[in-house]
Amino acid sequence: MILNSILFLGGIGLFFGLGLAFIGKKLAVKRDPTEEKILQILPGSNCGACGFAGCAGYAAECLGENADIGKCALGGEKVVRQISDVLGREAKIKEDSVAVVFCQGKEGVSKNRFTYQGITDCSAANLISEGNKECEWACLGFGTCMEVCPFGAIRMDEGIPLIDEEKCRGCGICIAACPRGLITLISKRHRVYVLCRSKEKGKKVREMCKKGCIGCGLCVKVCPMEAIQLKDNLAVIDYDKCNNCGKCVEKCPTKSIVLNKSSLSVQFLS
Amino acid sequence: MKKFTFKAGVHLPSYKKLTVGEEIKETSIPQQVVILLSQHIGSPAQSIVSKGEKVKVGQKIGEAQGNISVSVHSSISGEVIDICPQLHPVSGKKVLSVIIKSDGQDEWIEKGKEHKDYFRLSSKEICNIIKEAGIVGLGGAAFPTHVKLSPPKDVDIVILNGVECEPYLSGDEQLMIKYPVEIIEGLKIIMQTVKASWGIVGIEDNKPRAIELMKKEIAKQPNISLKILKEKYPQGGEKQLIKALLNREVPSGGLPMDVGVLVDNVGTSFAIREAVIRGLPLVSRVVTVSGWGVFYPKNLRVRIGSSISFLIEECGGFSFVPGKVIMGGPMMGITQYNLEVPVVKGTSGILVFGQKEVKKENIRDCIRCSKCIDVCPMGLVPCMIALYAENQDWEKAKGYNLLDCIECGACVYVCPAKRPIVQYVKWAKEKLKC
Numbered sequence: 001m002i003l004n005s006i007l008f009l010g011g012i013g014l015f016f017g018l019g020l021a022f023i024g025k026k027l028a029v030k031r032d033p034t035e036e037k038i039l040q041i042l043p044g045s046n047c048g049a050c051g052f053a054g055c056a057g058y059a060a061e062c063l064g065e066n067a068d069i070g071k072c073a074l075g076g077e078k079v080v081r082q083i084s085d086v087l088g089r090e091a092k093i094k095e096d097s098v099a100v101v102f103c104q105g106k107e108g109v110s111k112n113r114f115t116y117q118g119i120t121d122c123s124a125a126n127l128i129s130e131g132n133k134e135c136e137w138a139c140l141g142f143g144t145c146m147e148v149c150p151f152g153a154i155r156m157d158e159g160i161p162l163i164d165e166e167k168c169r170g171c172g173i174c175i176a177a178c179p180r181g182l183i184t185l186i187s188k189r190h191r192v193y194v195l196c197r198s199k200e201k202g203k204k205v206r207e208m209c210k211k212g213c214i215g216c217g218l219c220v221k222v223c224p225m226e227a228i229q230l231k232d233n234l235a236v237i238d239y240d241k242c243n244n245c246g247k248c249v250e251k252c253p254t255k256s257i258v259l260n261k262s263s264l265s266v267q268f269l270s
Numbered sequence: 271m272k273k274f275t276f277k278a279g280v281h282l283p284s285y286k287k288l289t290v291g292e293e294i295k296e297t298s299i300p301q302q303v304v305i306l307l308s309q310h311i312g313s314p315a316q317s318i319v320s321k322g323e324k325v326k327v328g329q330k331i332g333e334a335q336g337n338i339s340v341s342v343h344s345s346i347s348g349e350v351i352d353i354c355p356q357l358h359p360v361s362g363k364k365v366l367s368v369i370i371k372s373d374g375q376d377e378w379i380e381k382g383k384e385h386k387d388y389f390r391l392s393s394k395e396i397c398n399i400i401k402e403a404g405i406v407g408l409g410g411a412a413f414p415t416h417v418k419l420s421p422p423k424d425v426d427i428v429i430l431n432g433v434e435c436e437p438y439l440s441g442d443e444q445l446m447i448k449y450p451v452e453i454i455e456g457l458k459i460i461m462q463t464v465k466a467s468w469g470i471v472g473i474e475d476n477k478p479r480a481i482e483l484m485k486k487e488i489a490k491q492p493n494i495s496l497k498i499l500k501e502k503y504p505q506g507g508e509k510q511l512i513k514a515l516l517n518r519e520v521p522s523g524g525l526p527m528d529v530g531v532l533v534d535n536v537g538t539s540f541a542i543r544e545a546v547i548r549g550l551p552l553v554s555r556v557v558t559v560s561g562w563g564v565f566y567p568k569n570l571r572v573r574i575g576s577s578i579s580f581l582i583e584e585c586g587g588f589s590f591v592p593g594k595v596i597m598g599g600p601m602m603g604i605t606q607y608n609l610e611v612p613v614v615k616g617t618s619g620i621l622v623f624g625q626k627e628v629k630k631e632n633i634r635d636c637i638r639c640s641k642c643i644d645v646c647p648m649g650l651v652p653c654m655i656a657l658y659a660e661n662q663d664w665e666k667a668k669g670y671n672l673l674d675c676i677e678c679g680a681c682v683y684v685c686p687a688k689r690p691i692v693q694y695v696k697w698a699k700e701k702l703k704c
Binding site: 123 | 630701
């Protein structure tokens with residue numbers, strides 16, 4: 001009795017197994033072995049920073065002619081080199097860069113215009129009378145950039161995002177998420193930042209924020225490399241000339257220029 | 271008499287008793303007005319005055335640009351002291367404006383041509399007069415009226431909207447009490463312009479005095495009727511009004527003219543009459559200043575461009591520490607943070623609430639109780655739209671007919687989880703635009 005059952009079920013199993021094996025061979029999707037190789041090289045985290053649907057999507061994209069093979073932010077230089085070896089194509093190696101938030105307007109530093117109640121998302125809050133901050137270049141601090149970061153490199157502290165340079169891969173997803181465009185990718189070589197975007201005149205900036213650039217021009221005078229210029233009441237550093245000496249940082253009366261000494265985030269230090 | 275209404279909606283406490291007996295009073299002349307060049311939907315007007323120029327009341331200071339645009343006029347006499355960007359109370363953005371300092375004379379410019387015999391004018395001529403007079407929909411949307419009055423489709427019925435369903439506001443009611451003859455004349459001009467055969471005036475049953483006076487006037491007209499509606503919000507929405515009065519349904523994404531109807535506010539009708547028959551441009555409008563936070567709530571005839579703080583001064587100032595100031599009604603109005611913003615053509619009310627009246631509610635998760643579905647006057651599923659918008663799935667939200675939402679706020683009013691559904695809708699609409 002029991003033998004019958006075993007034979008019967010075993011038979012069915014064998015039949016379907018063979019059937020599946022046959023169909024699997026017959027209808028197999030042919031995959032390019034190079035694509036397979038590239039997929040193995042890629043980190044496989046499917047972060048989407050390259051702009052394609054996961055690592056497989058980007059691997060398929062890499063096969064095309066004129067495709068940019070240097071887009072994997074997570075893998076960095078190593079992965080790009082490996083891909084270029086596989087494809088036998090030269091790849092432009094991007095400099096390691098890190099996202100920097102150009103505002104220091106914590107709670108208590110930058111003034112609020114009104115109390116905001118509603119959706120805790122920067123782009124939604126920005127639609128209501130153009131945001132609750134007095135300064136139109138101030139960080140709204142609802143943490144939309146933190147939510148979109150695939151690497152968990154951003155955390156919010158008193159209404160300002162802190163970026164962990166160790167974790168940040170420079171993918172740039174947060175740049176698109178910020179409704180005020182306050183985030184920029186800057187090469188890790190450059191350590192001095194003017195953390196303000198306000199184009200208002202100094203007096204107005206003083207009224208709105210304790211740590212805004214007031215366009216006083218002291219940094220322009222003190223810079224030995226003549227790397228700083230004033231544009232629309234805002235100090236702008238020319239990174240081709242800057243040598244990270246940090247003299248402007250000492251001179252800045254509002255502490256809106258910051259020197260990032262270690263690999264830790266700028267704001268961790270200040 | 272049969273009372274009409276529509277399905278769904280909410281019954282709100284009306285709070286109209288604060289200003290119900292208050293006749294429309296003229297304000298004193300403001301020291302300074304800020305006249306925005308973009309007070310309407312469409313392209314902004316172009317300034318035609320320069321700094322230092324003397325202007326008089328009713329002088330055109332902004333020329334309409336293109337078809338969907340209207341002219342803008344000075345509301346006081348005086349000197350142009352600046353032309354610079356100023357805060358728009360509704361959009362919250364800065365728009366180019368003309369700032370005029372009063373000389374205290376209140377001198378009118380030579381009035382436009384009077385057309386007592388308006389029935390001799392063609393539709394095109396009337397539309398031109400209306401465009402030049404700067405008339406927009408005074409119910410709140412501020413859509414240029416001349417565009418509305420030249421519909422590409424046939425319109426057989428004109429509805430005059432005297433519903434005023436928002437709580438607190440009673441400006442339209444007072445306008446109907448004070449100027450019933452003029453409003454009906456305005457309606458006749460509209461009907462002539464769009465060649466409609468029938469006119470209906472719709473009034474909610476909480477305005478007995480207005481109904482009585484309008485009824486007397488309407489009885490003299492052969493092709494105009496008065497219809498009374500039950501008090502319910504948002505009955506003043508044009509789609510709801512058409513459904514309630516005529517049982518016609520405006521198709522999704524369509525306009526009232528698709529069902530042969532045109533809806534205009536009573537205030538607009540009055541402004542049209544003043545423009546066509548007396549040749550006066552739109553330089554003032556009726557604004558209800560109300561709420562418990564203001565000393566003497568009043569209905570005021572306000573010069574366009576007066577600041578909110580000036581109106582509150584006219585009403586005796588704040589009665590206690592203000593917590594919230596809203597421009598418009600309490601349901602659809604926009605909260606203001608700066609009291610120097612000017613009154614625009616679409617401002618129907620200024621509401622002031624004390625600090626104790628303003629509650630801060632915590633937003634909680636949707637529990638799918640479906641109360642919002644019961645009250646949605648457009649028959650949408652607000653909770654699902656809000657959930658998809660919360661998860662930033664804009665296309666799915668659009669699939670729930672997001673674009674049909676009239677943002678009336680009935681769903682937010684009933685939501686037990688205090689979810690800002692209208693904000694989600696506005697956010698999603700903005701995201702779908704780009």
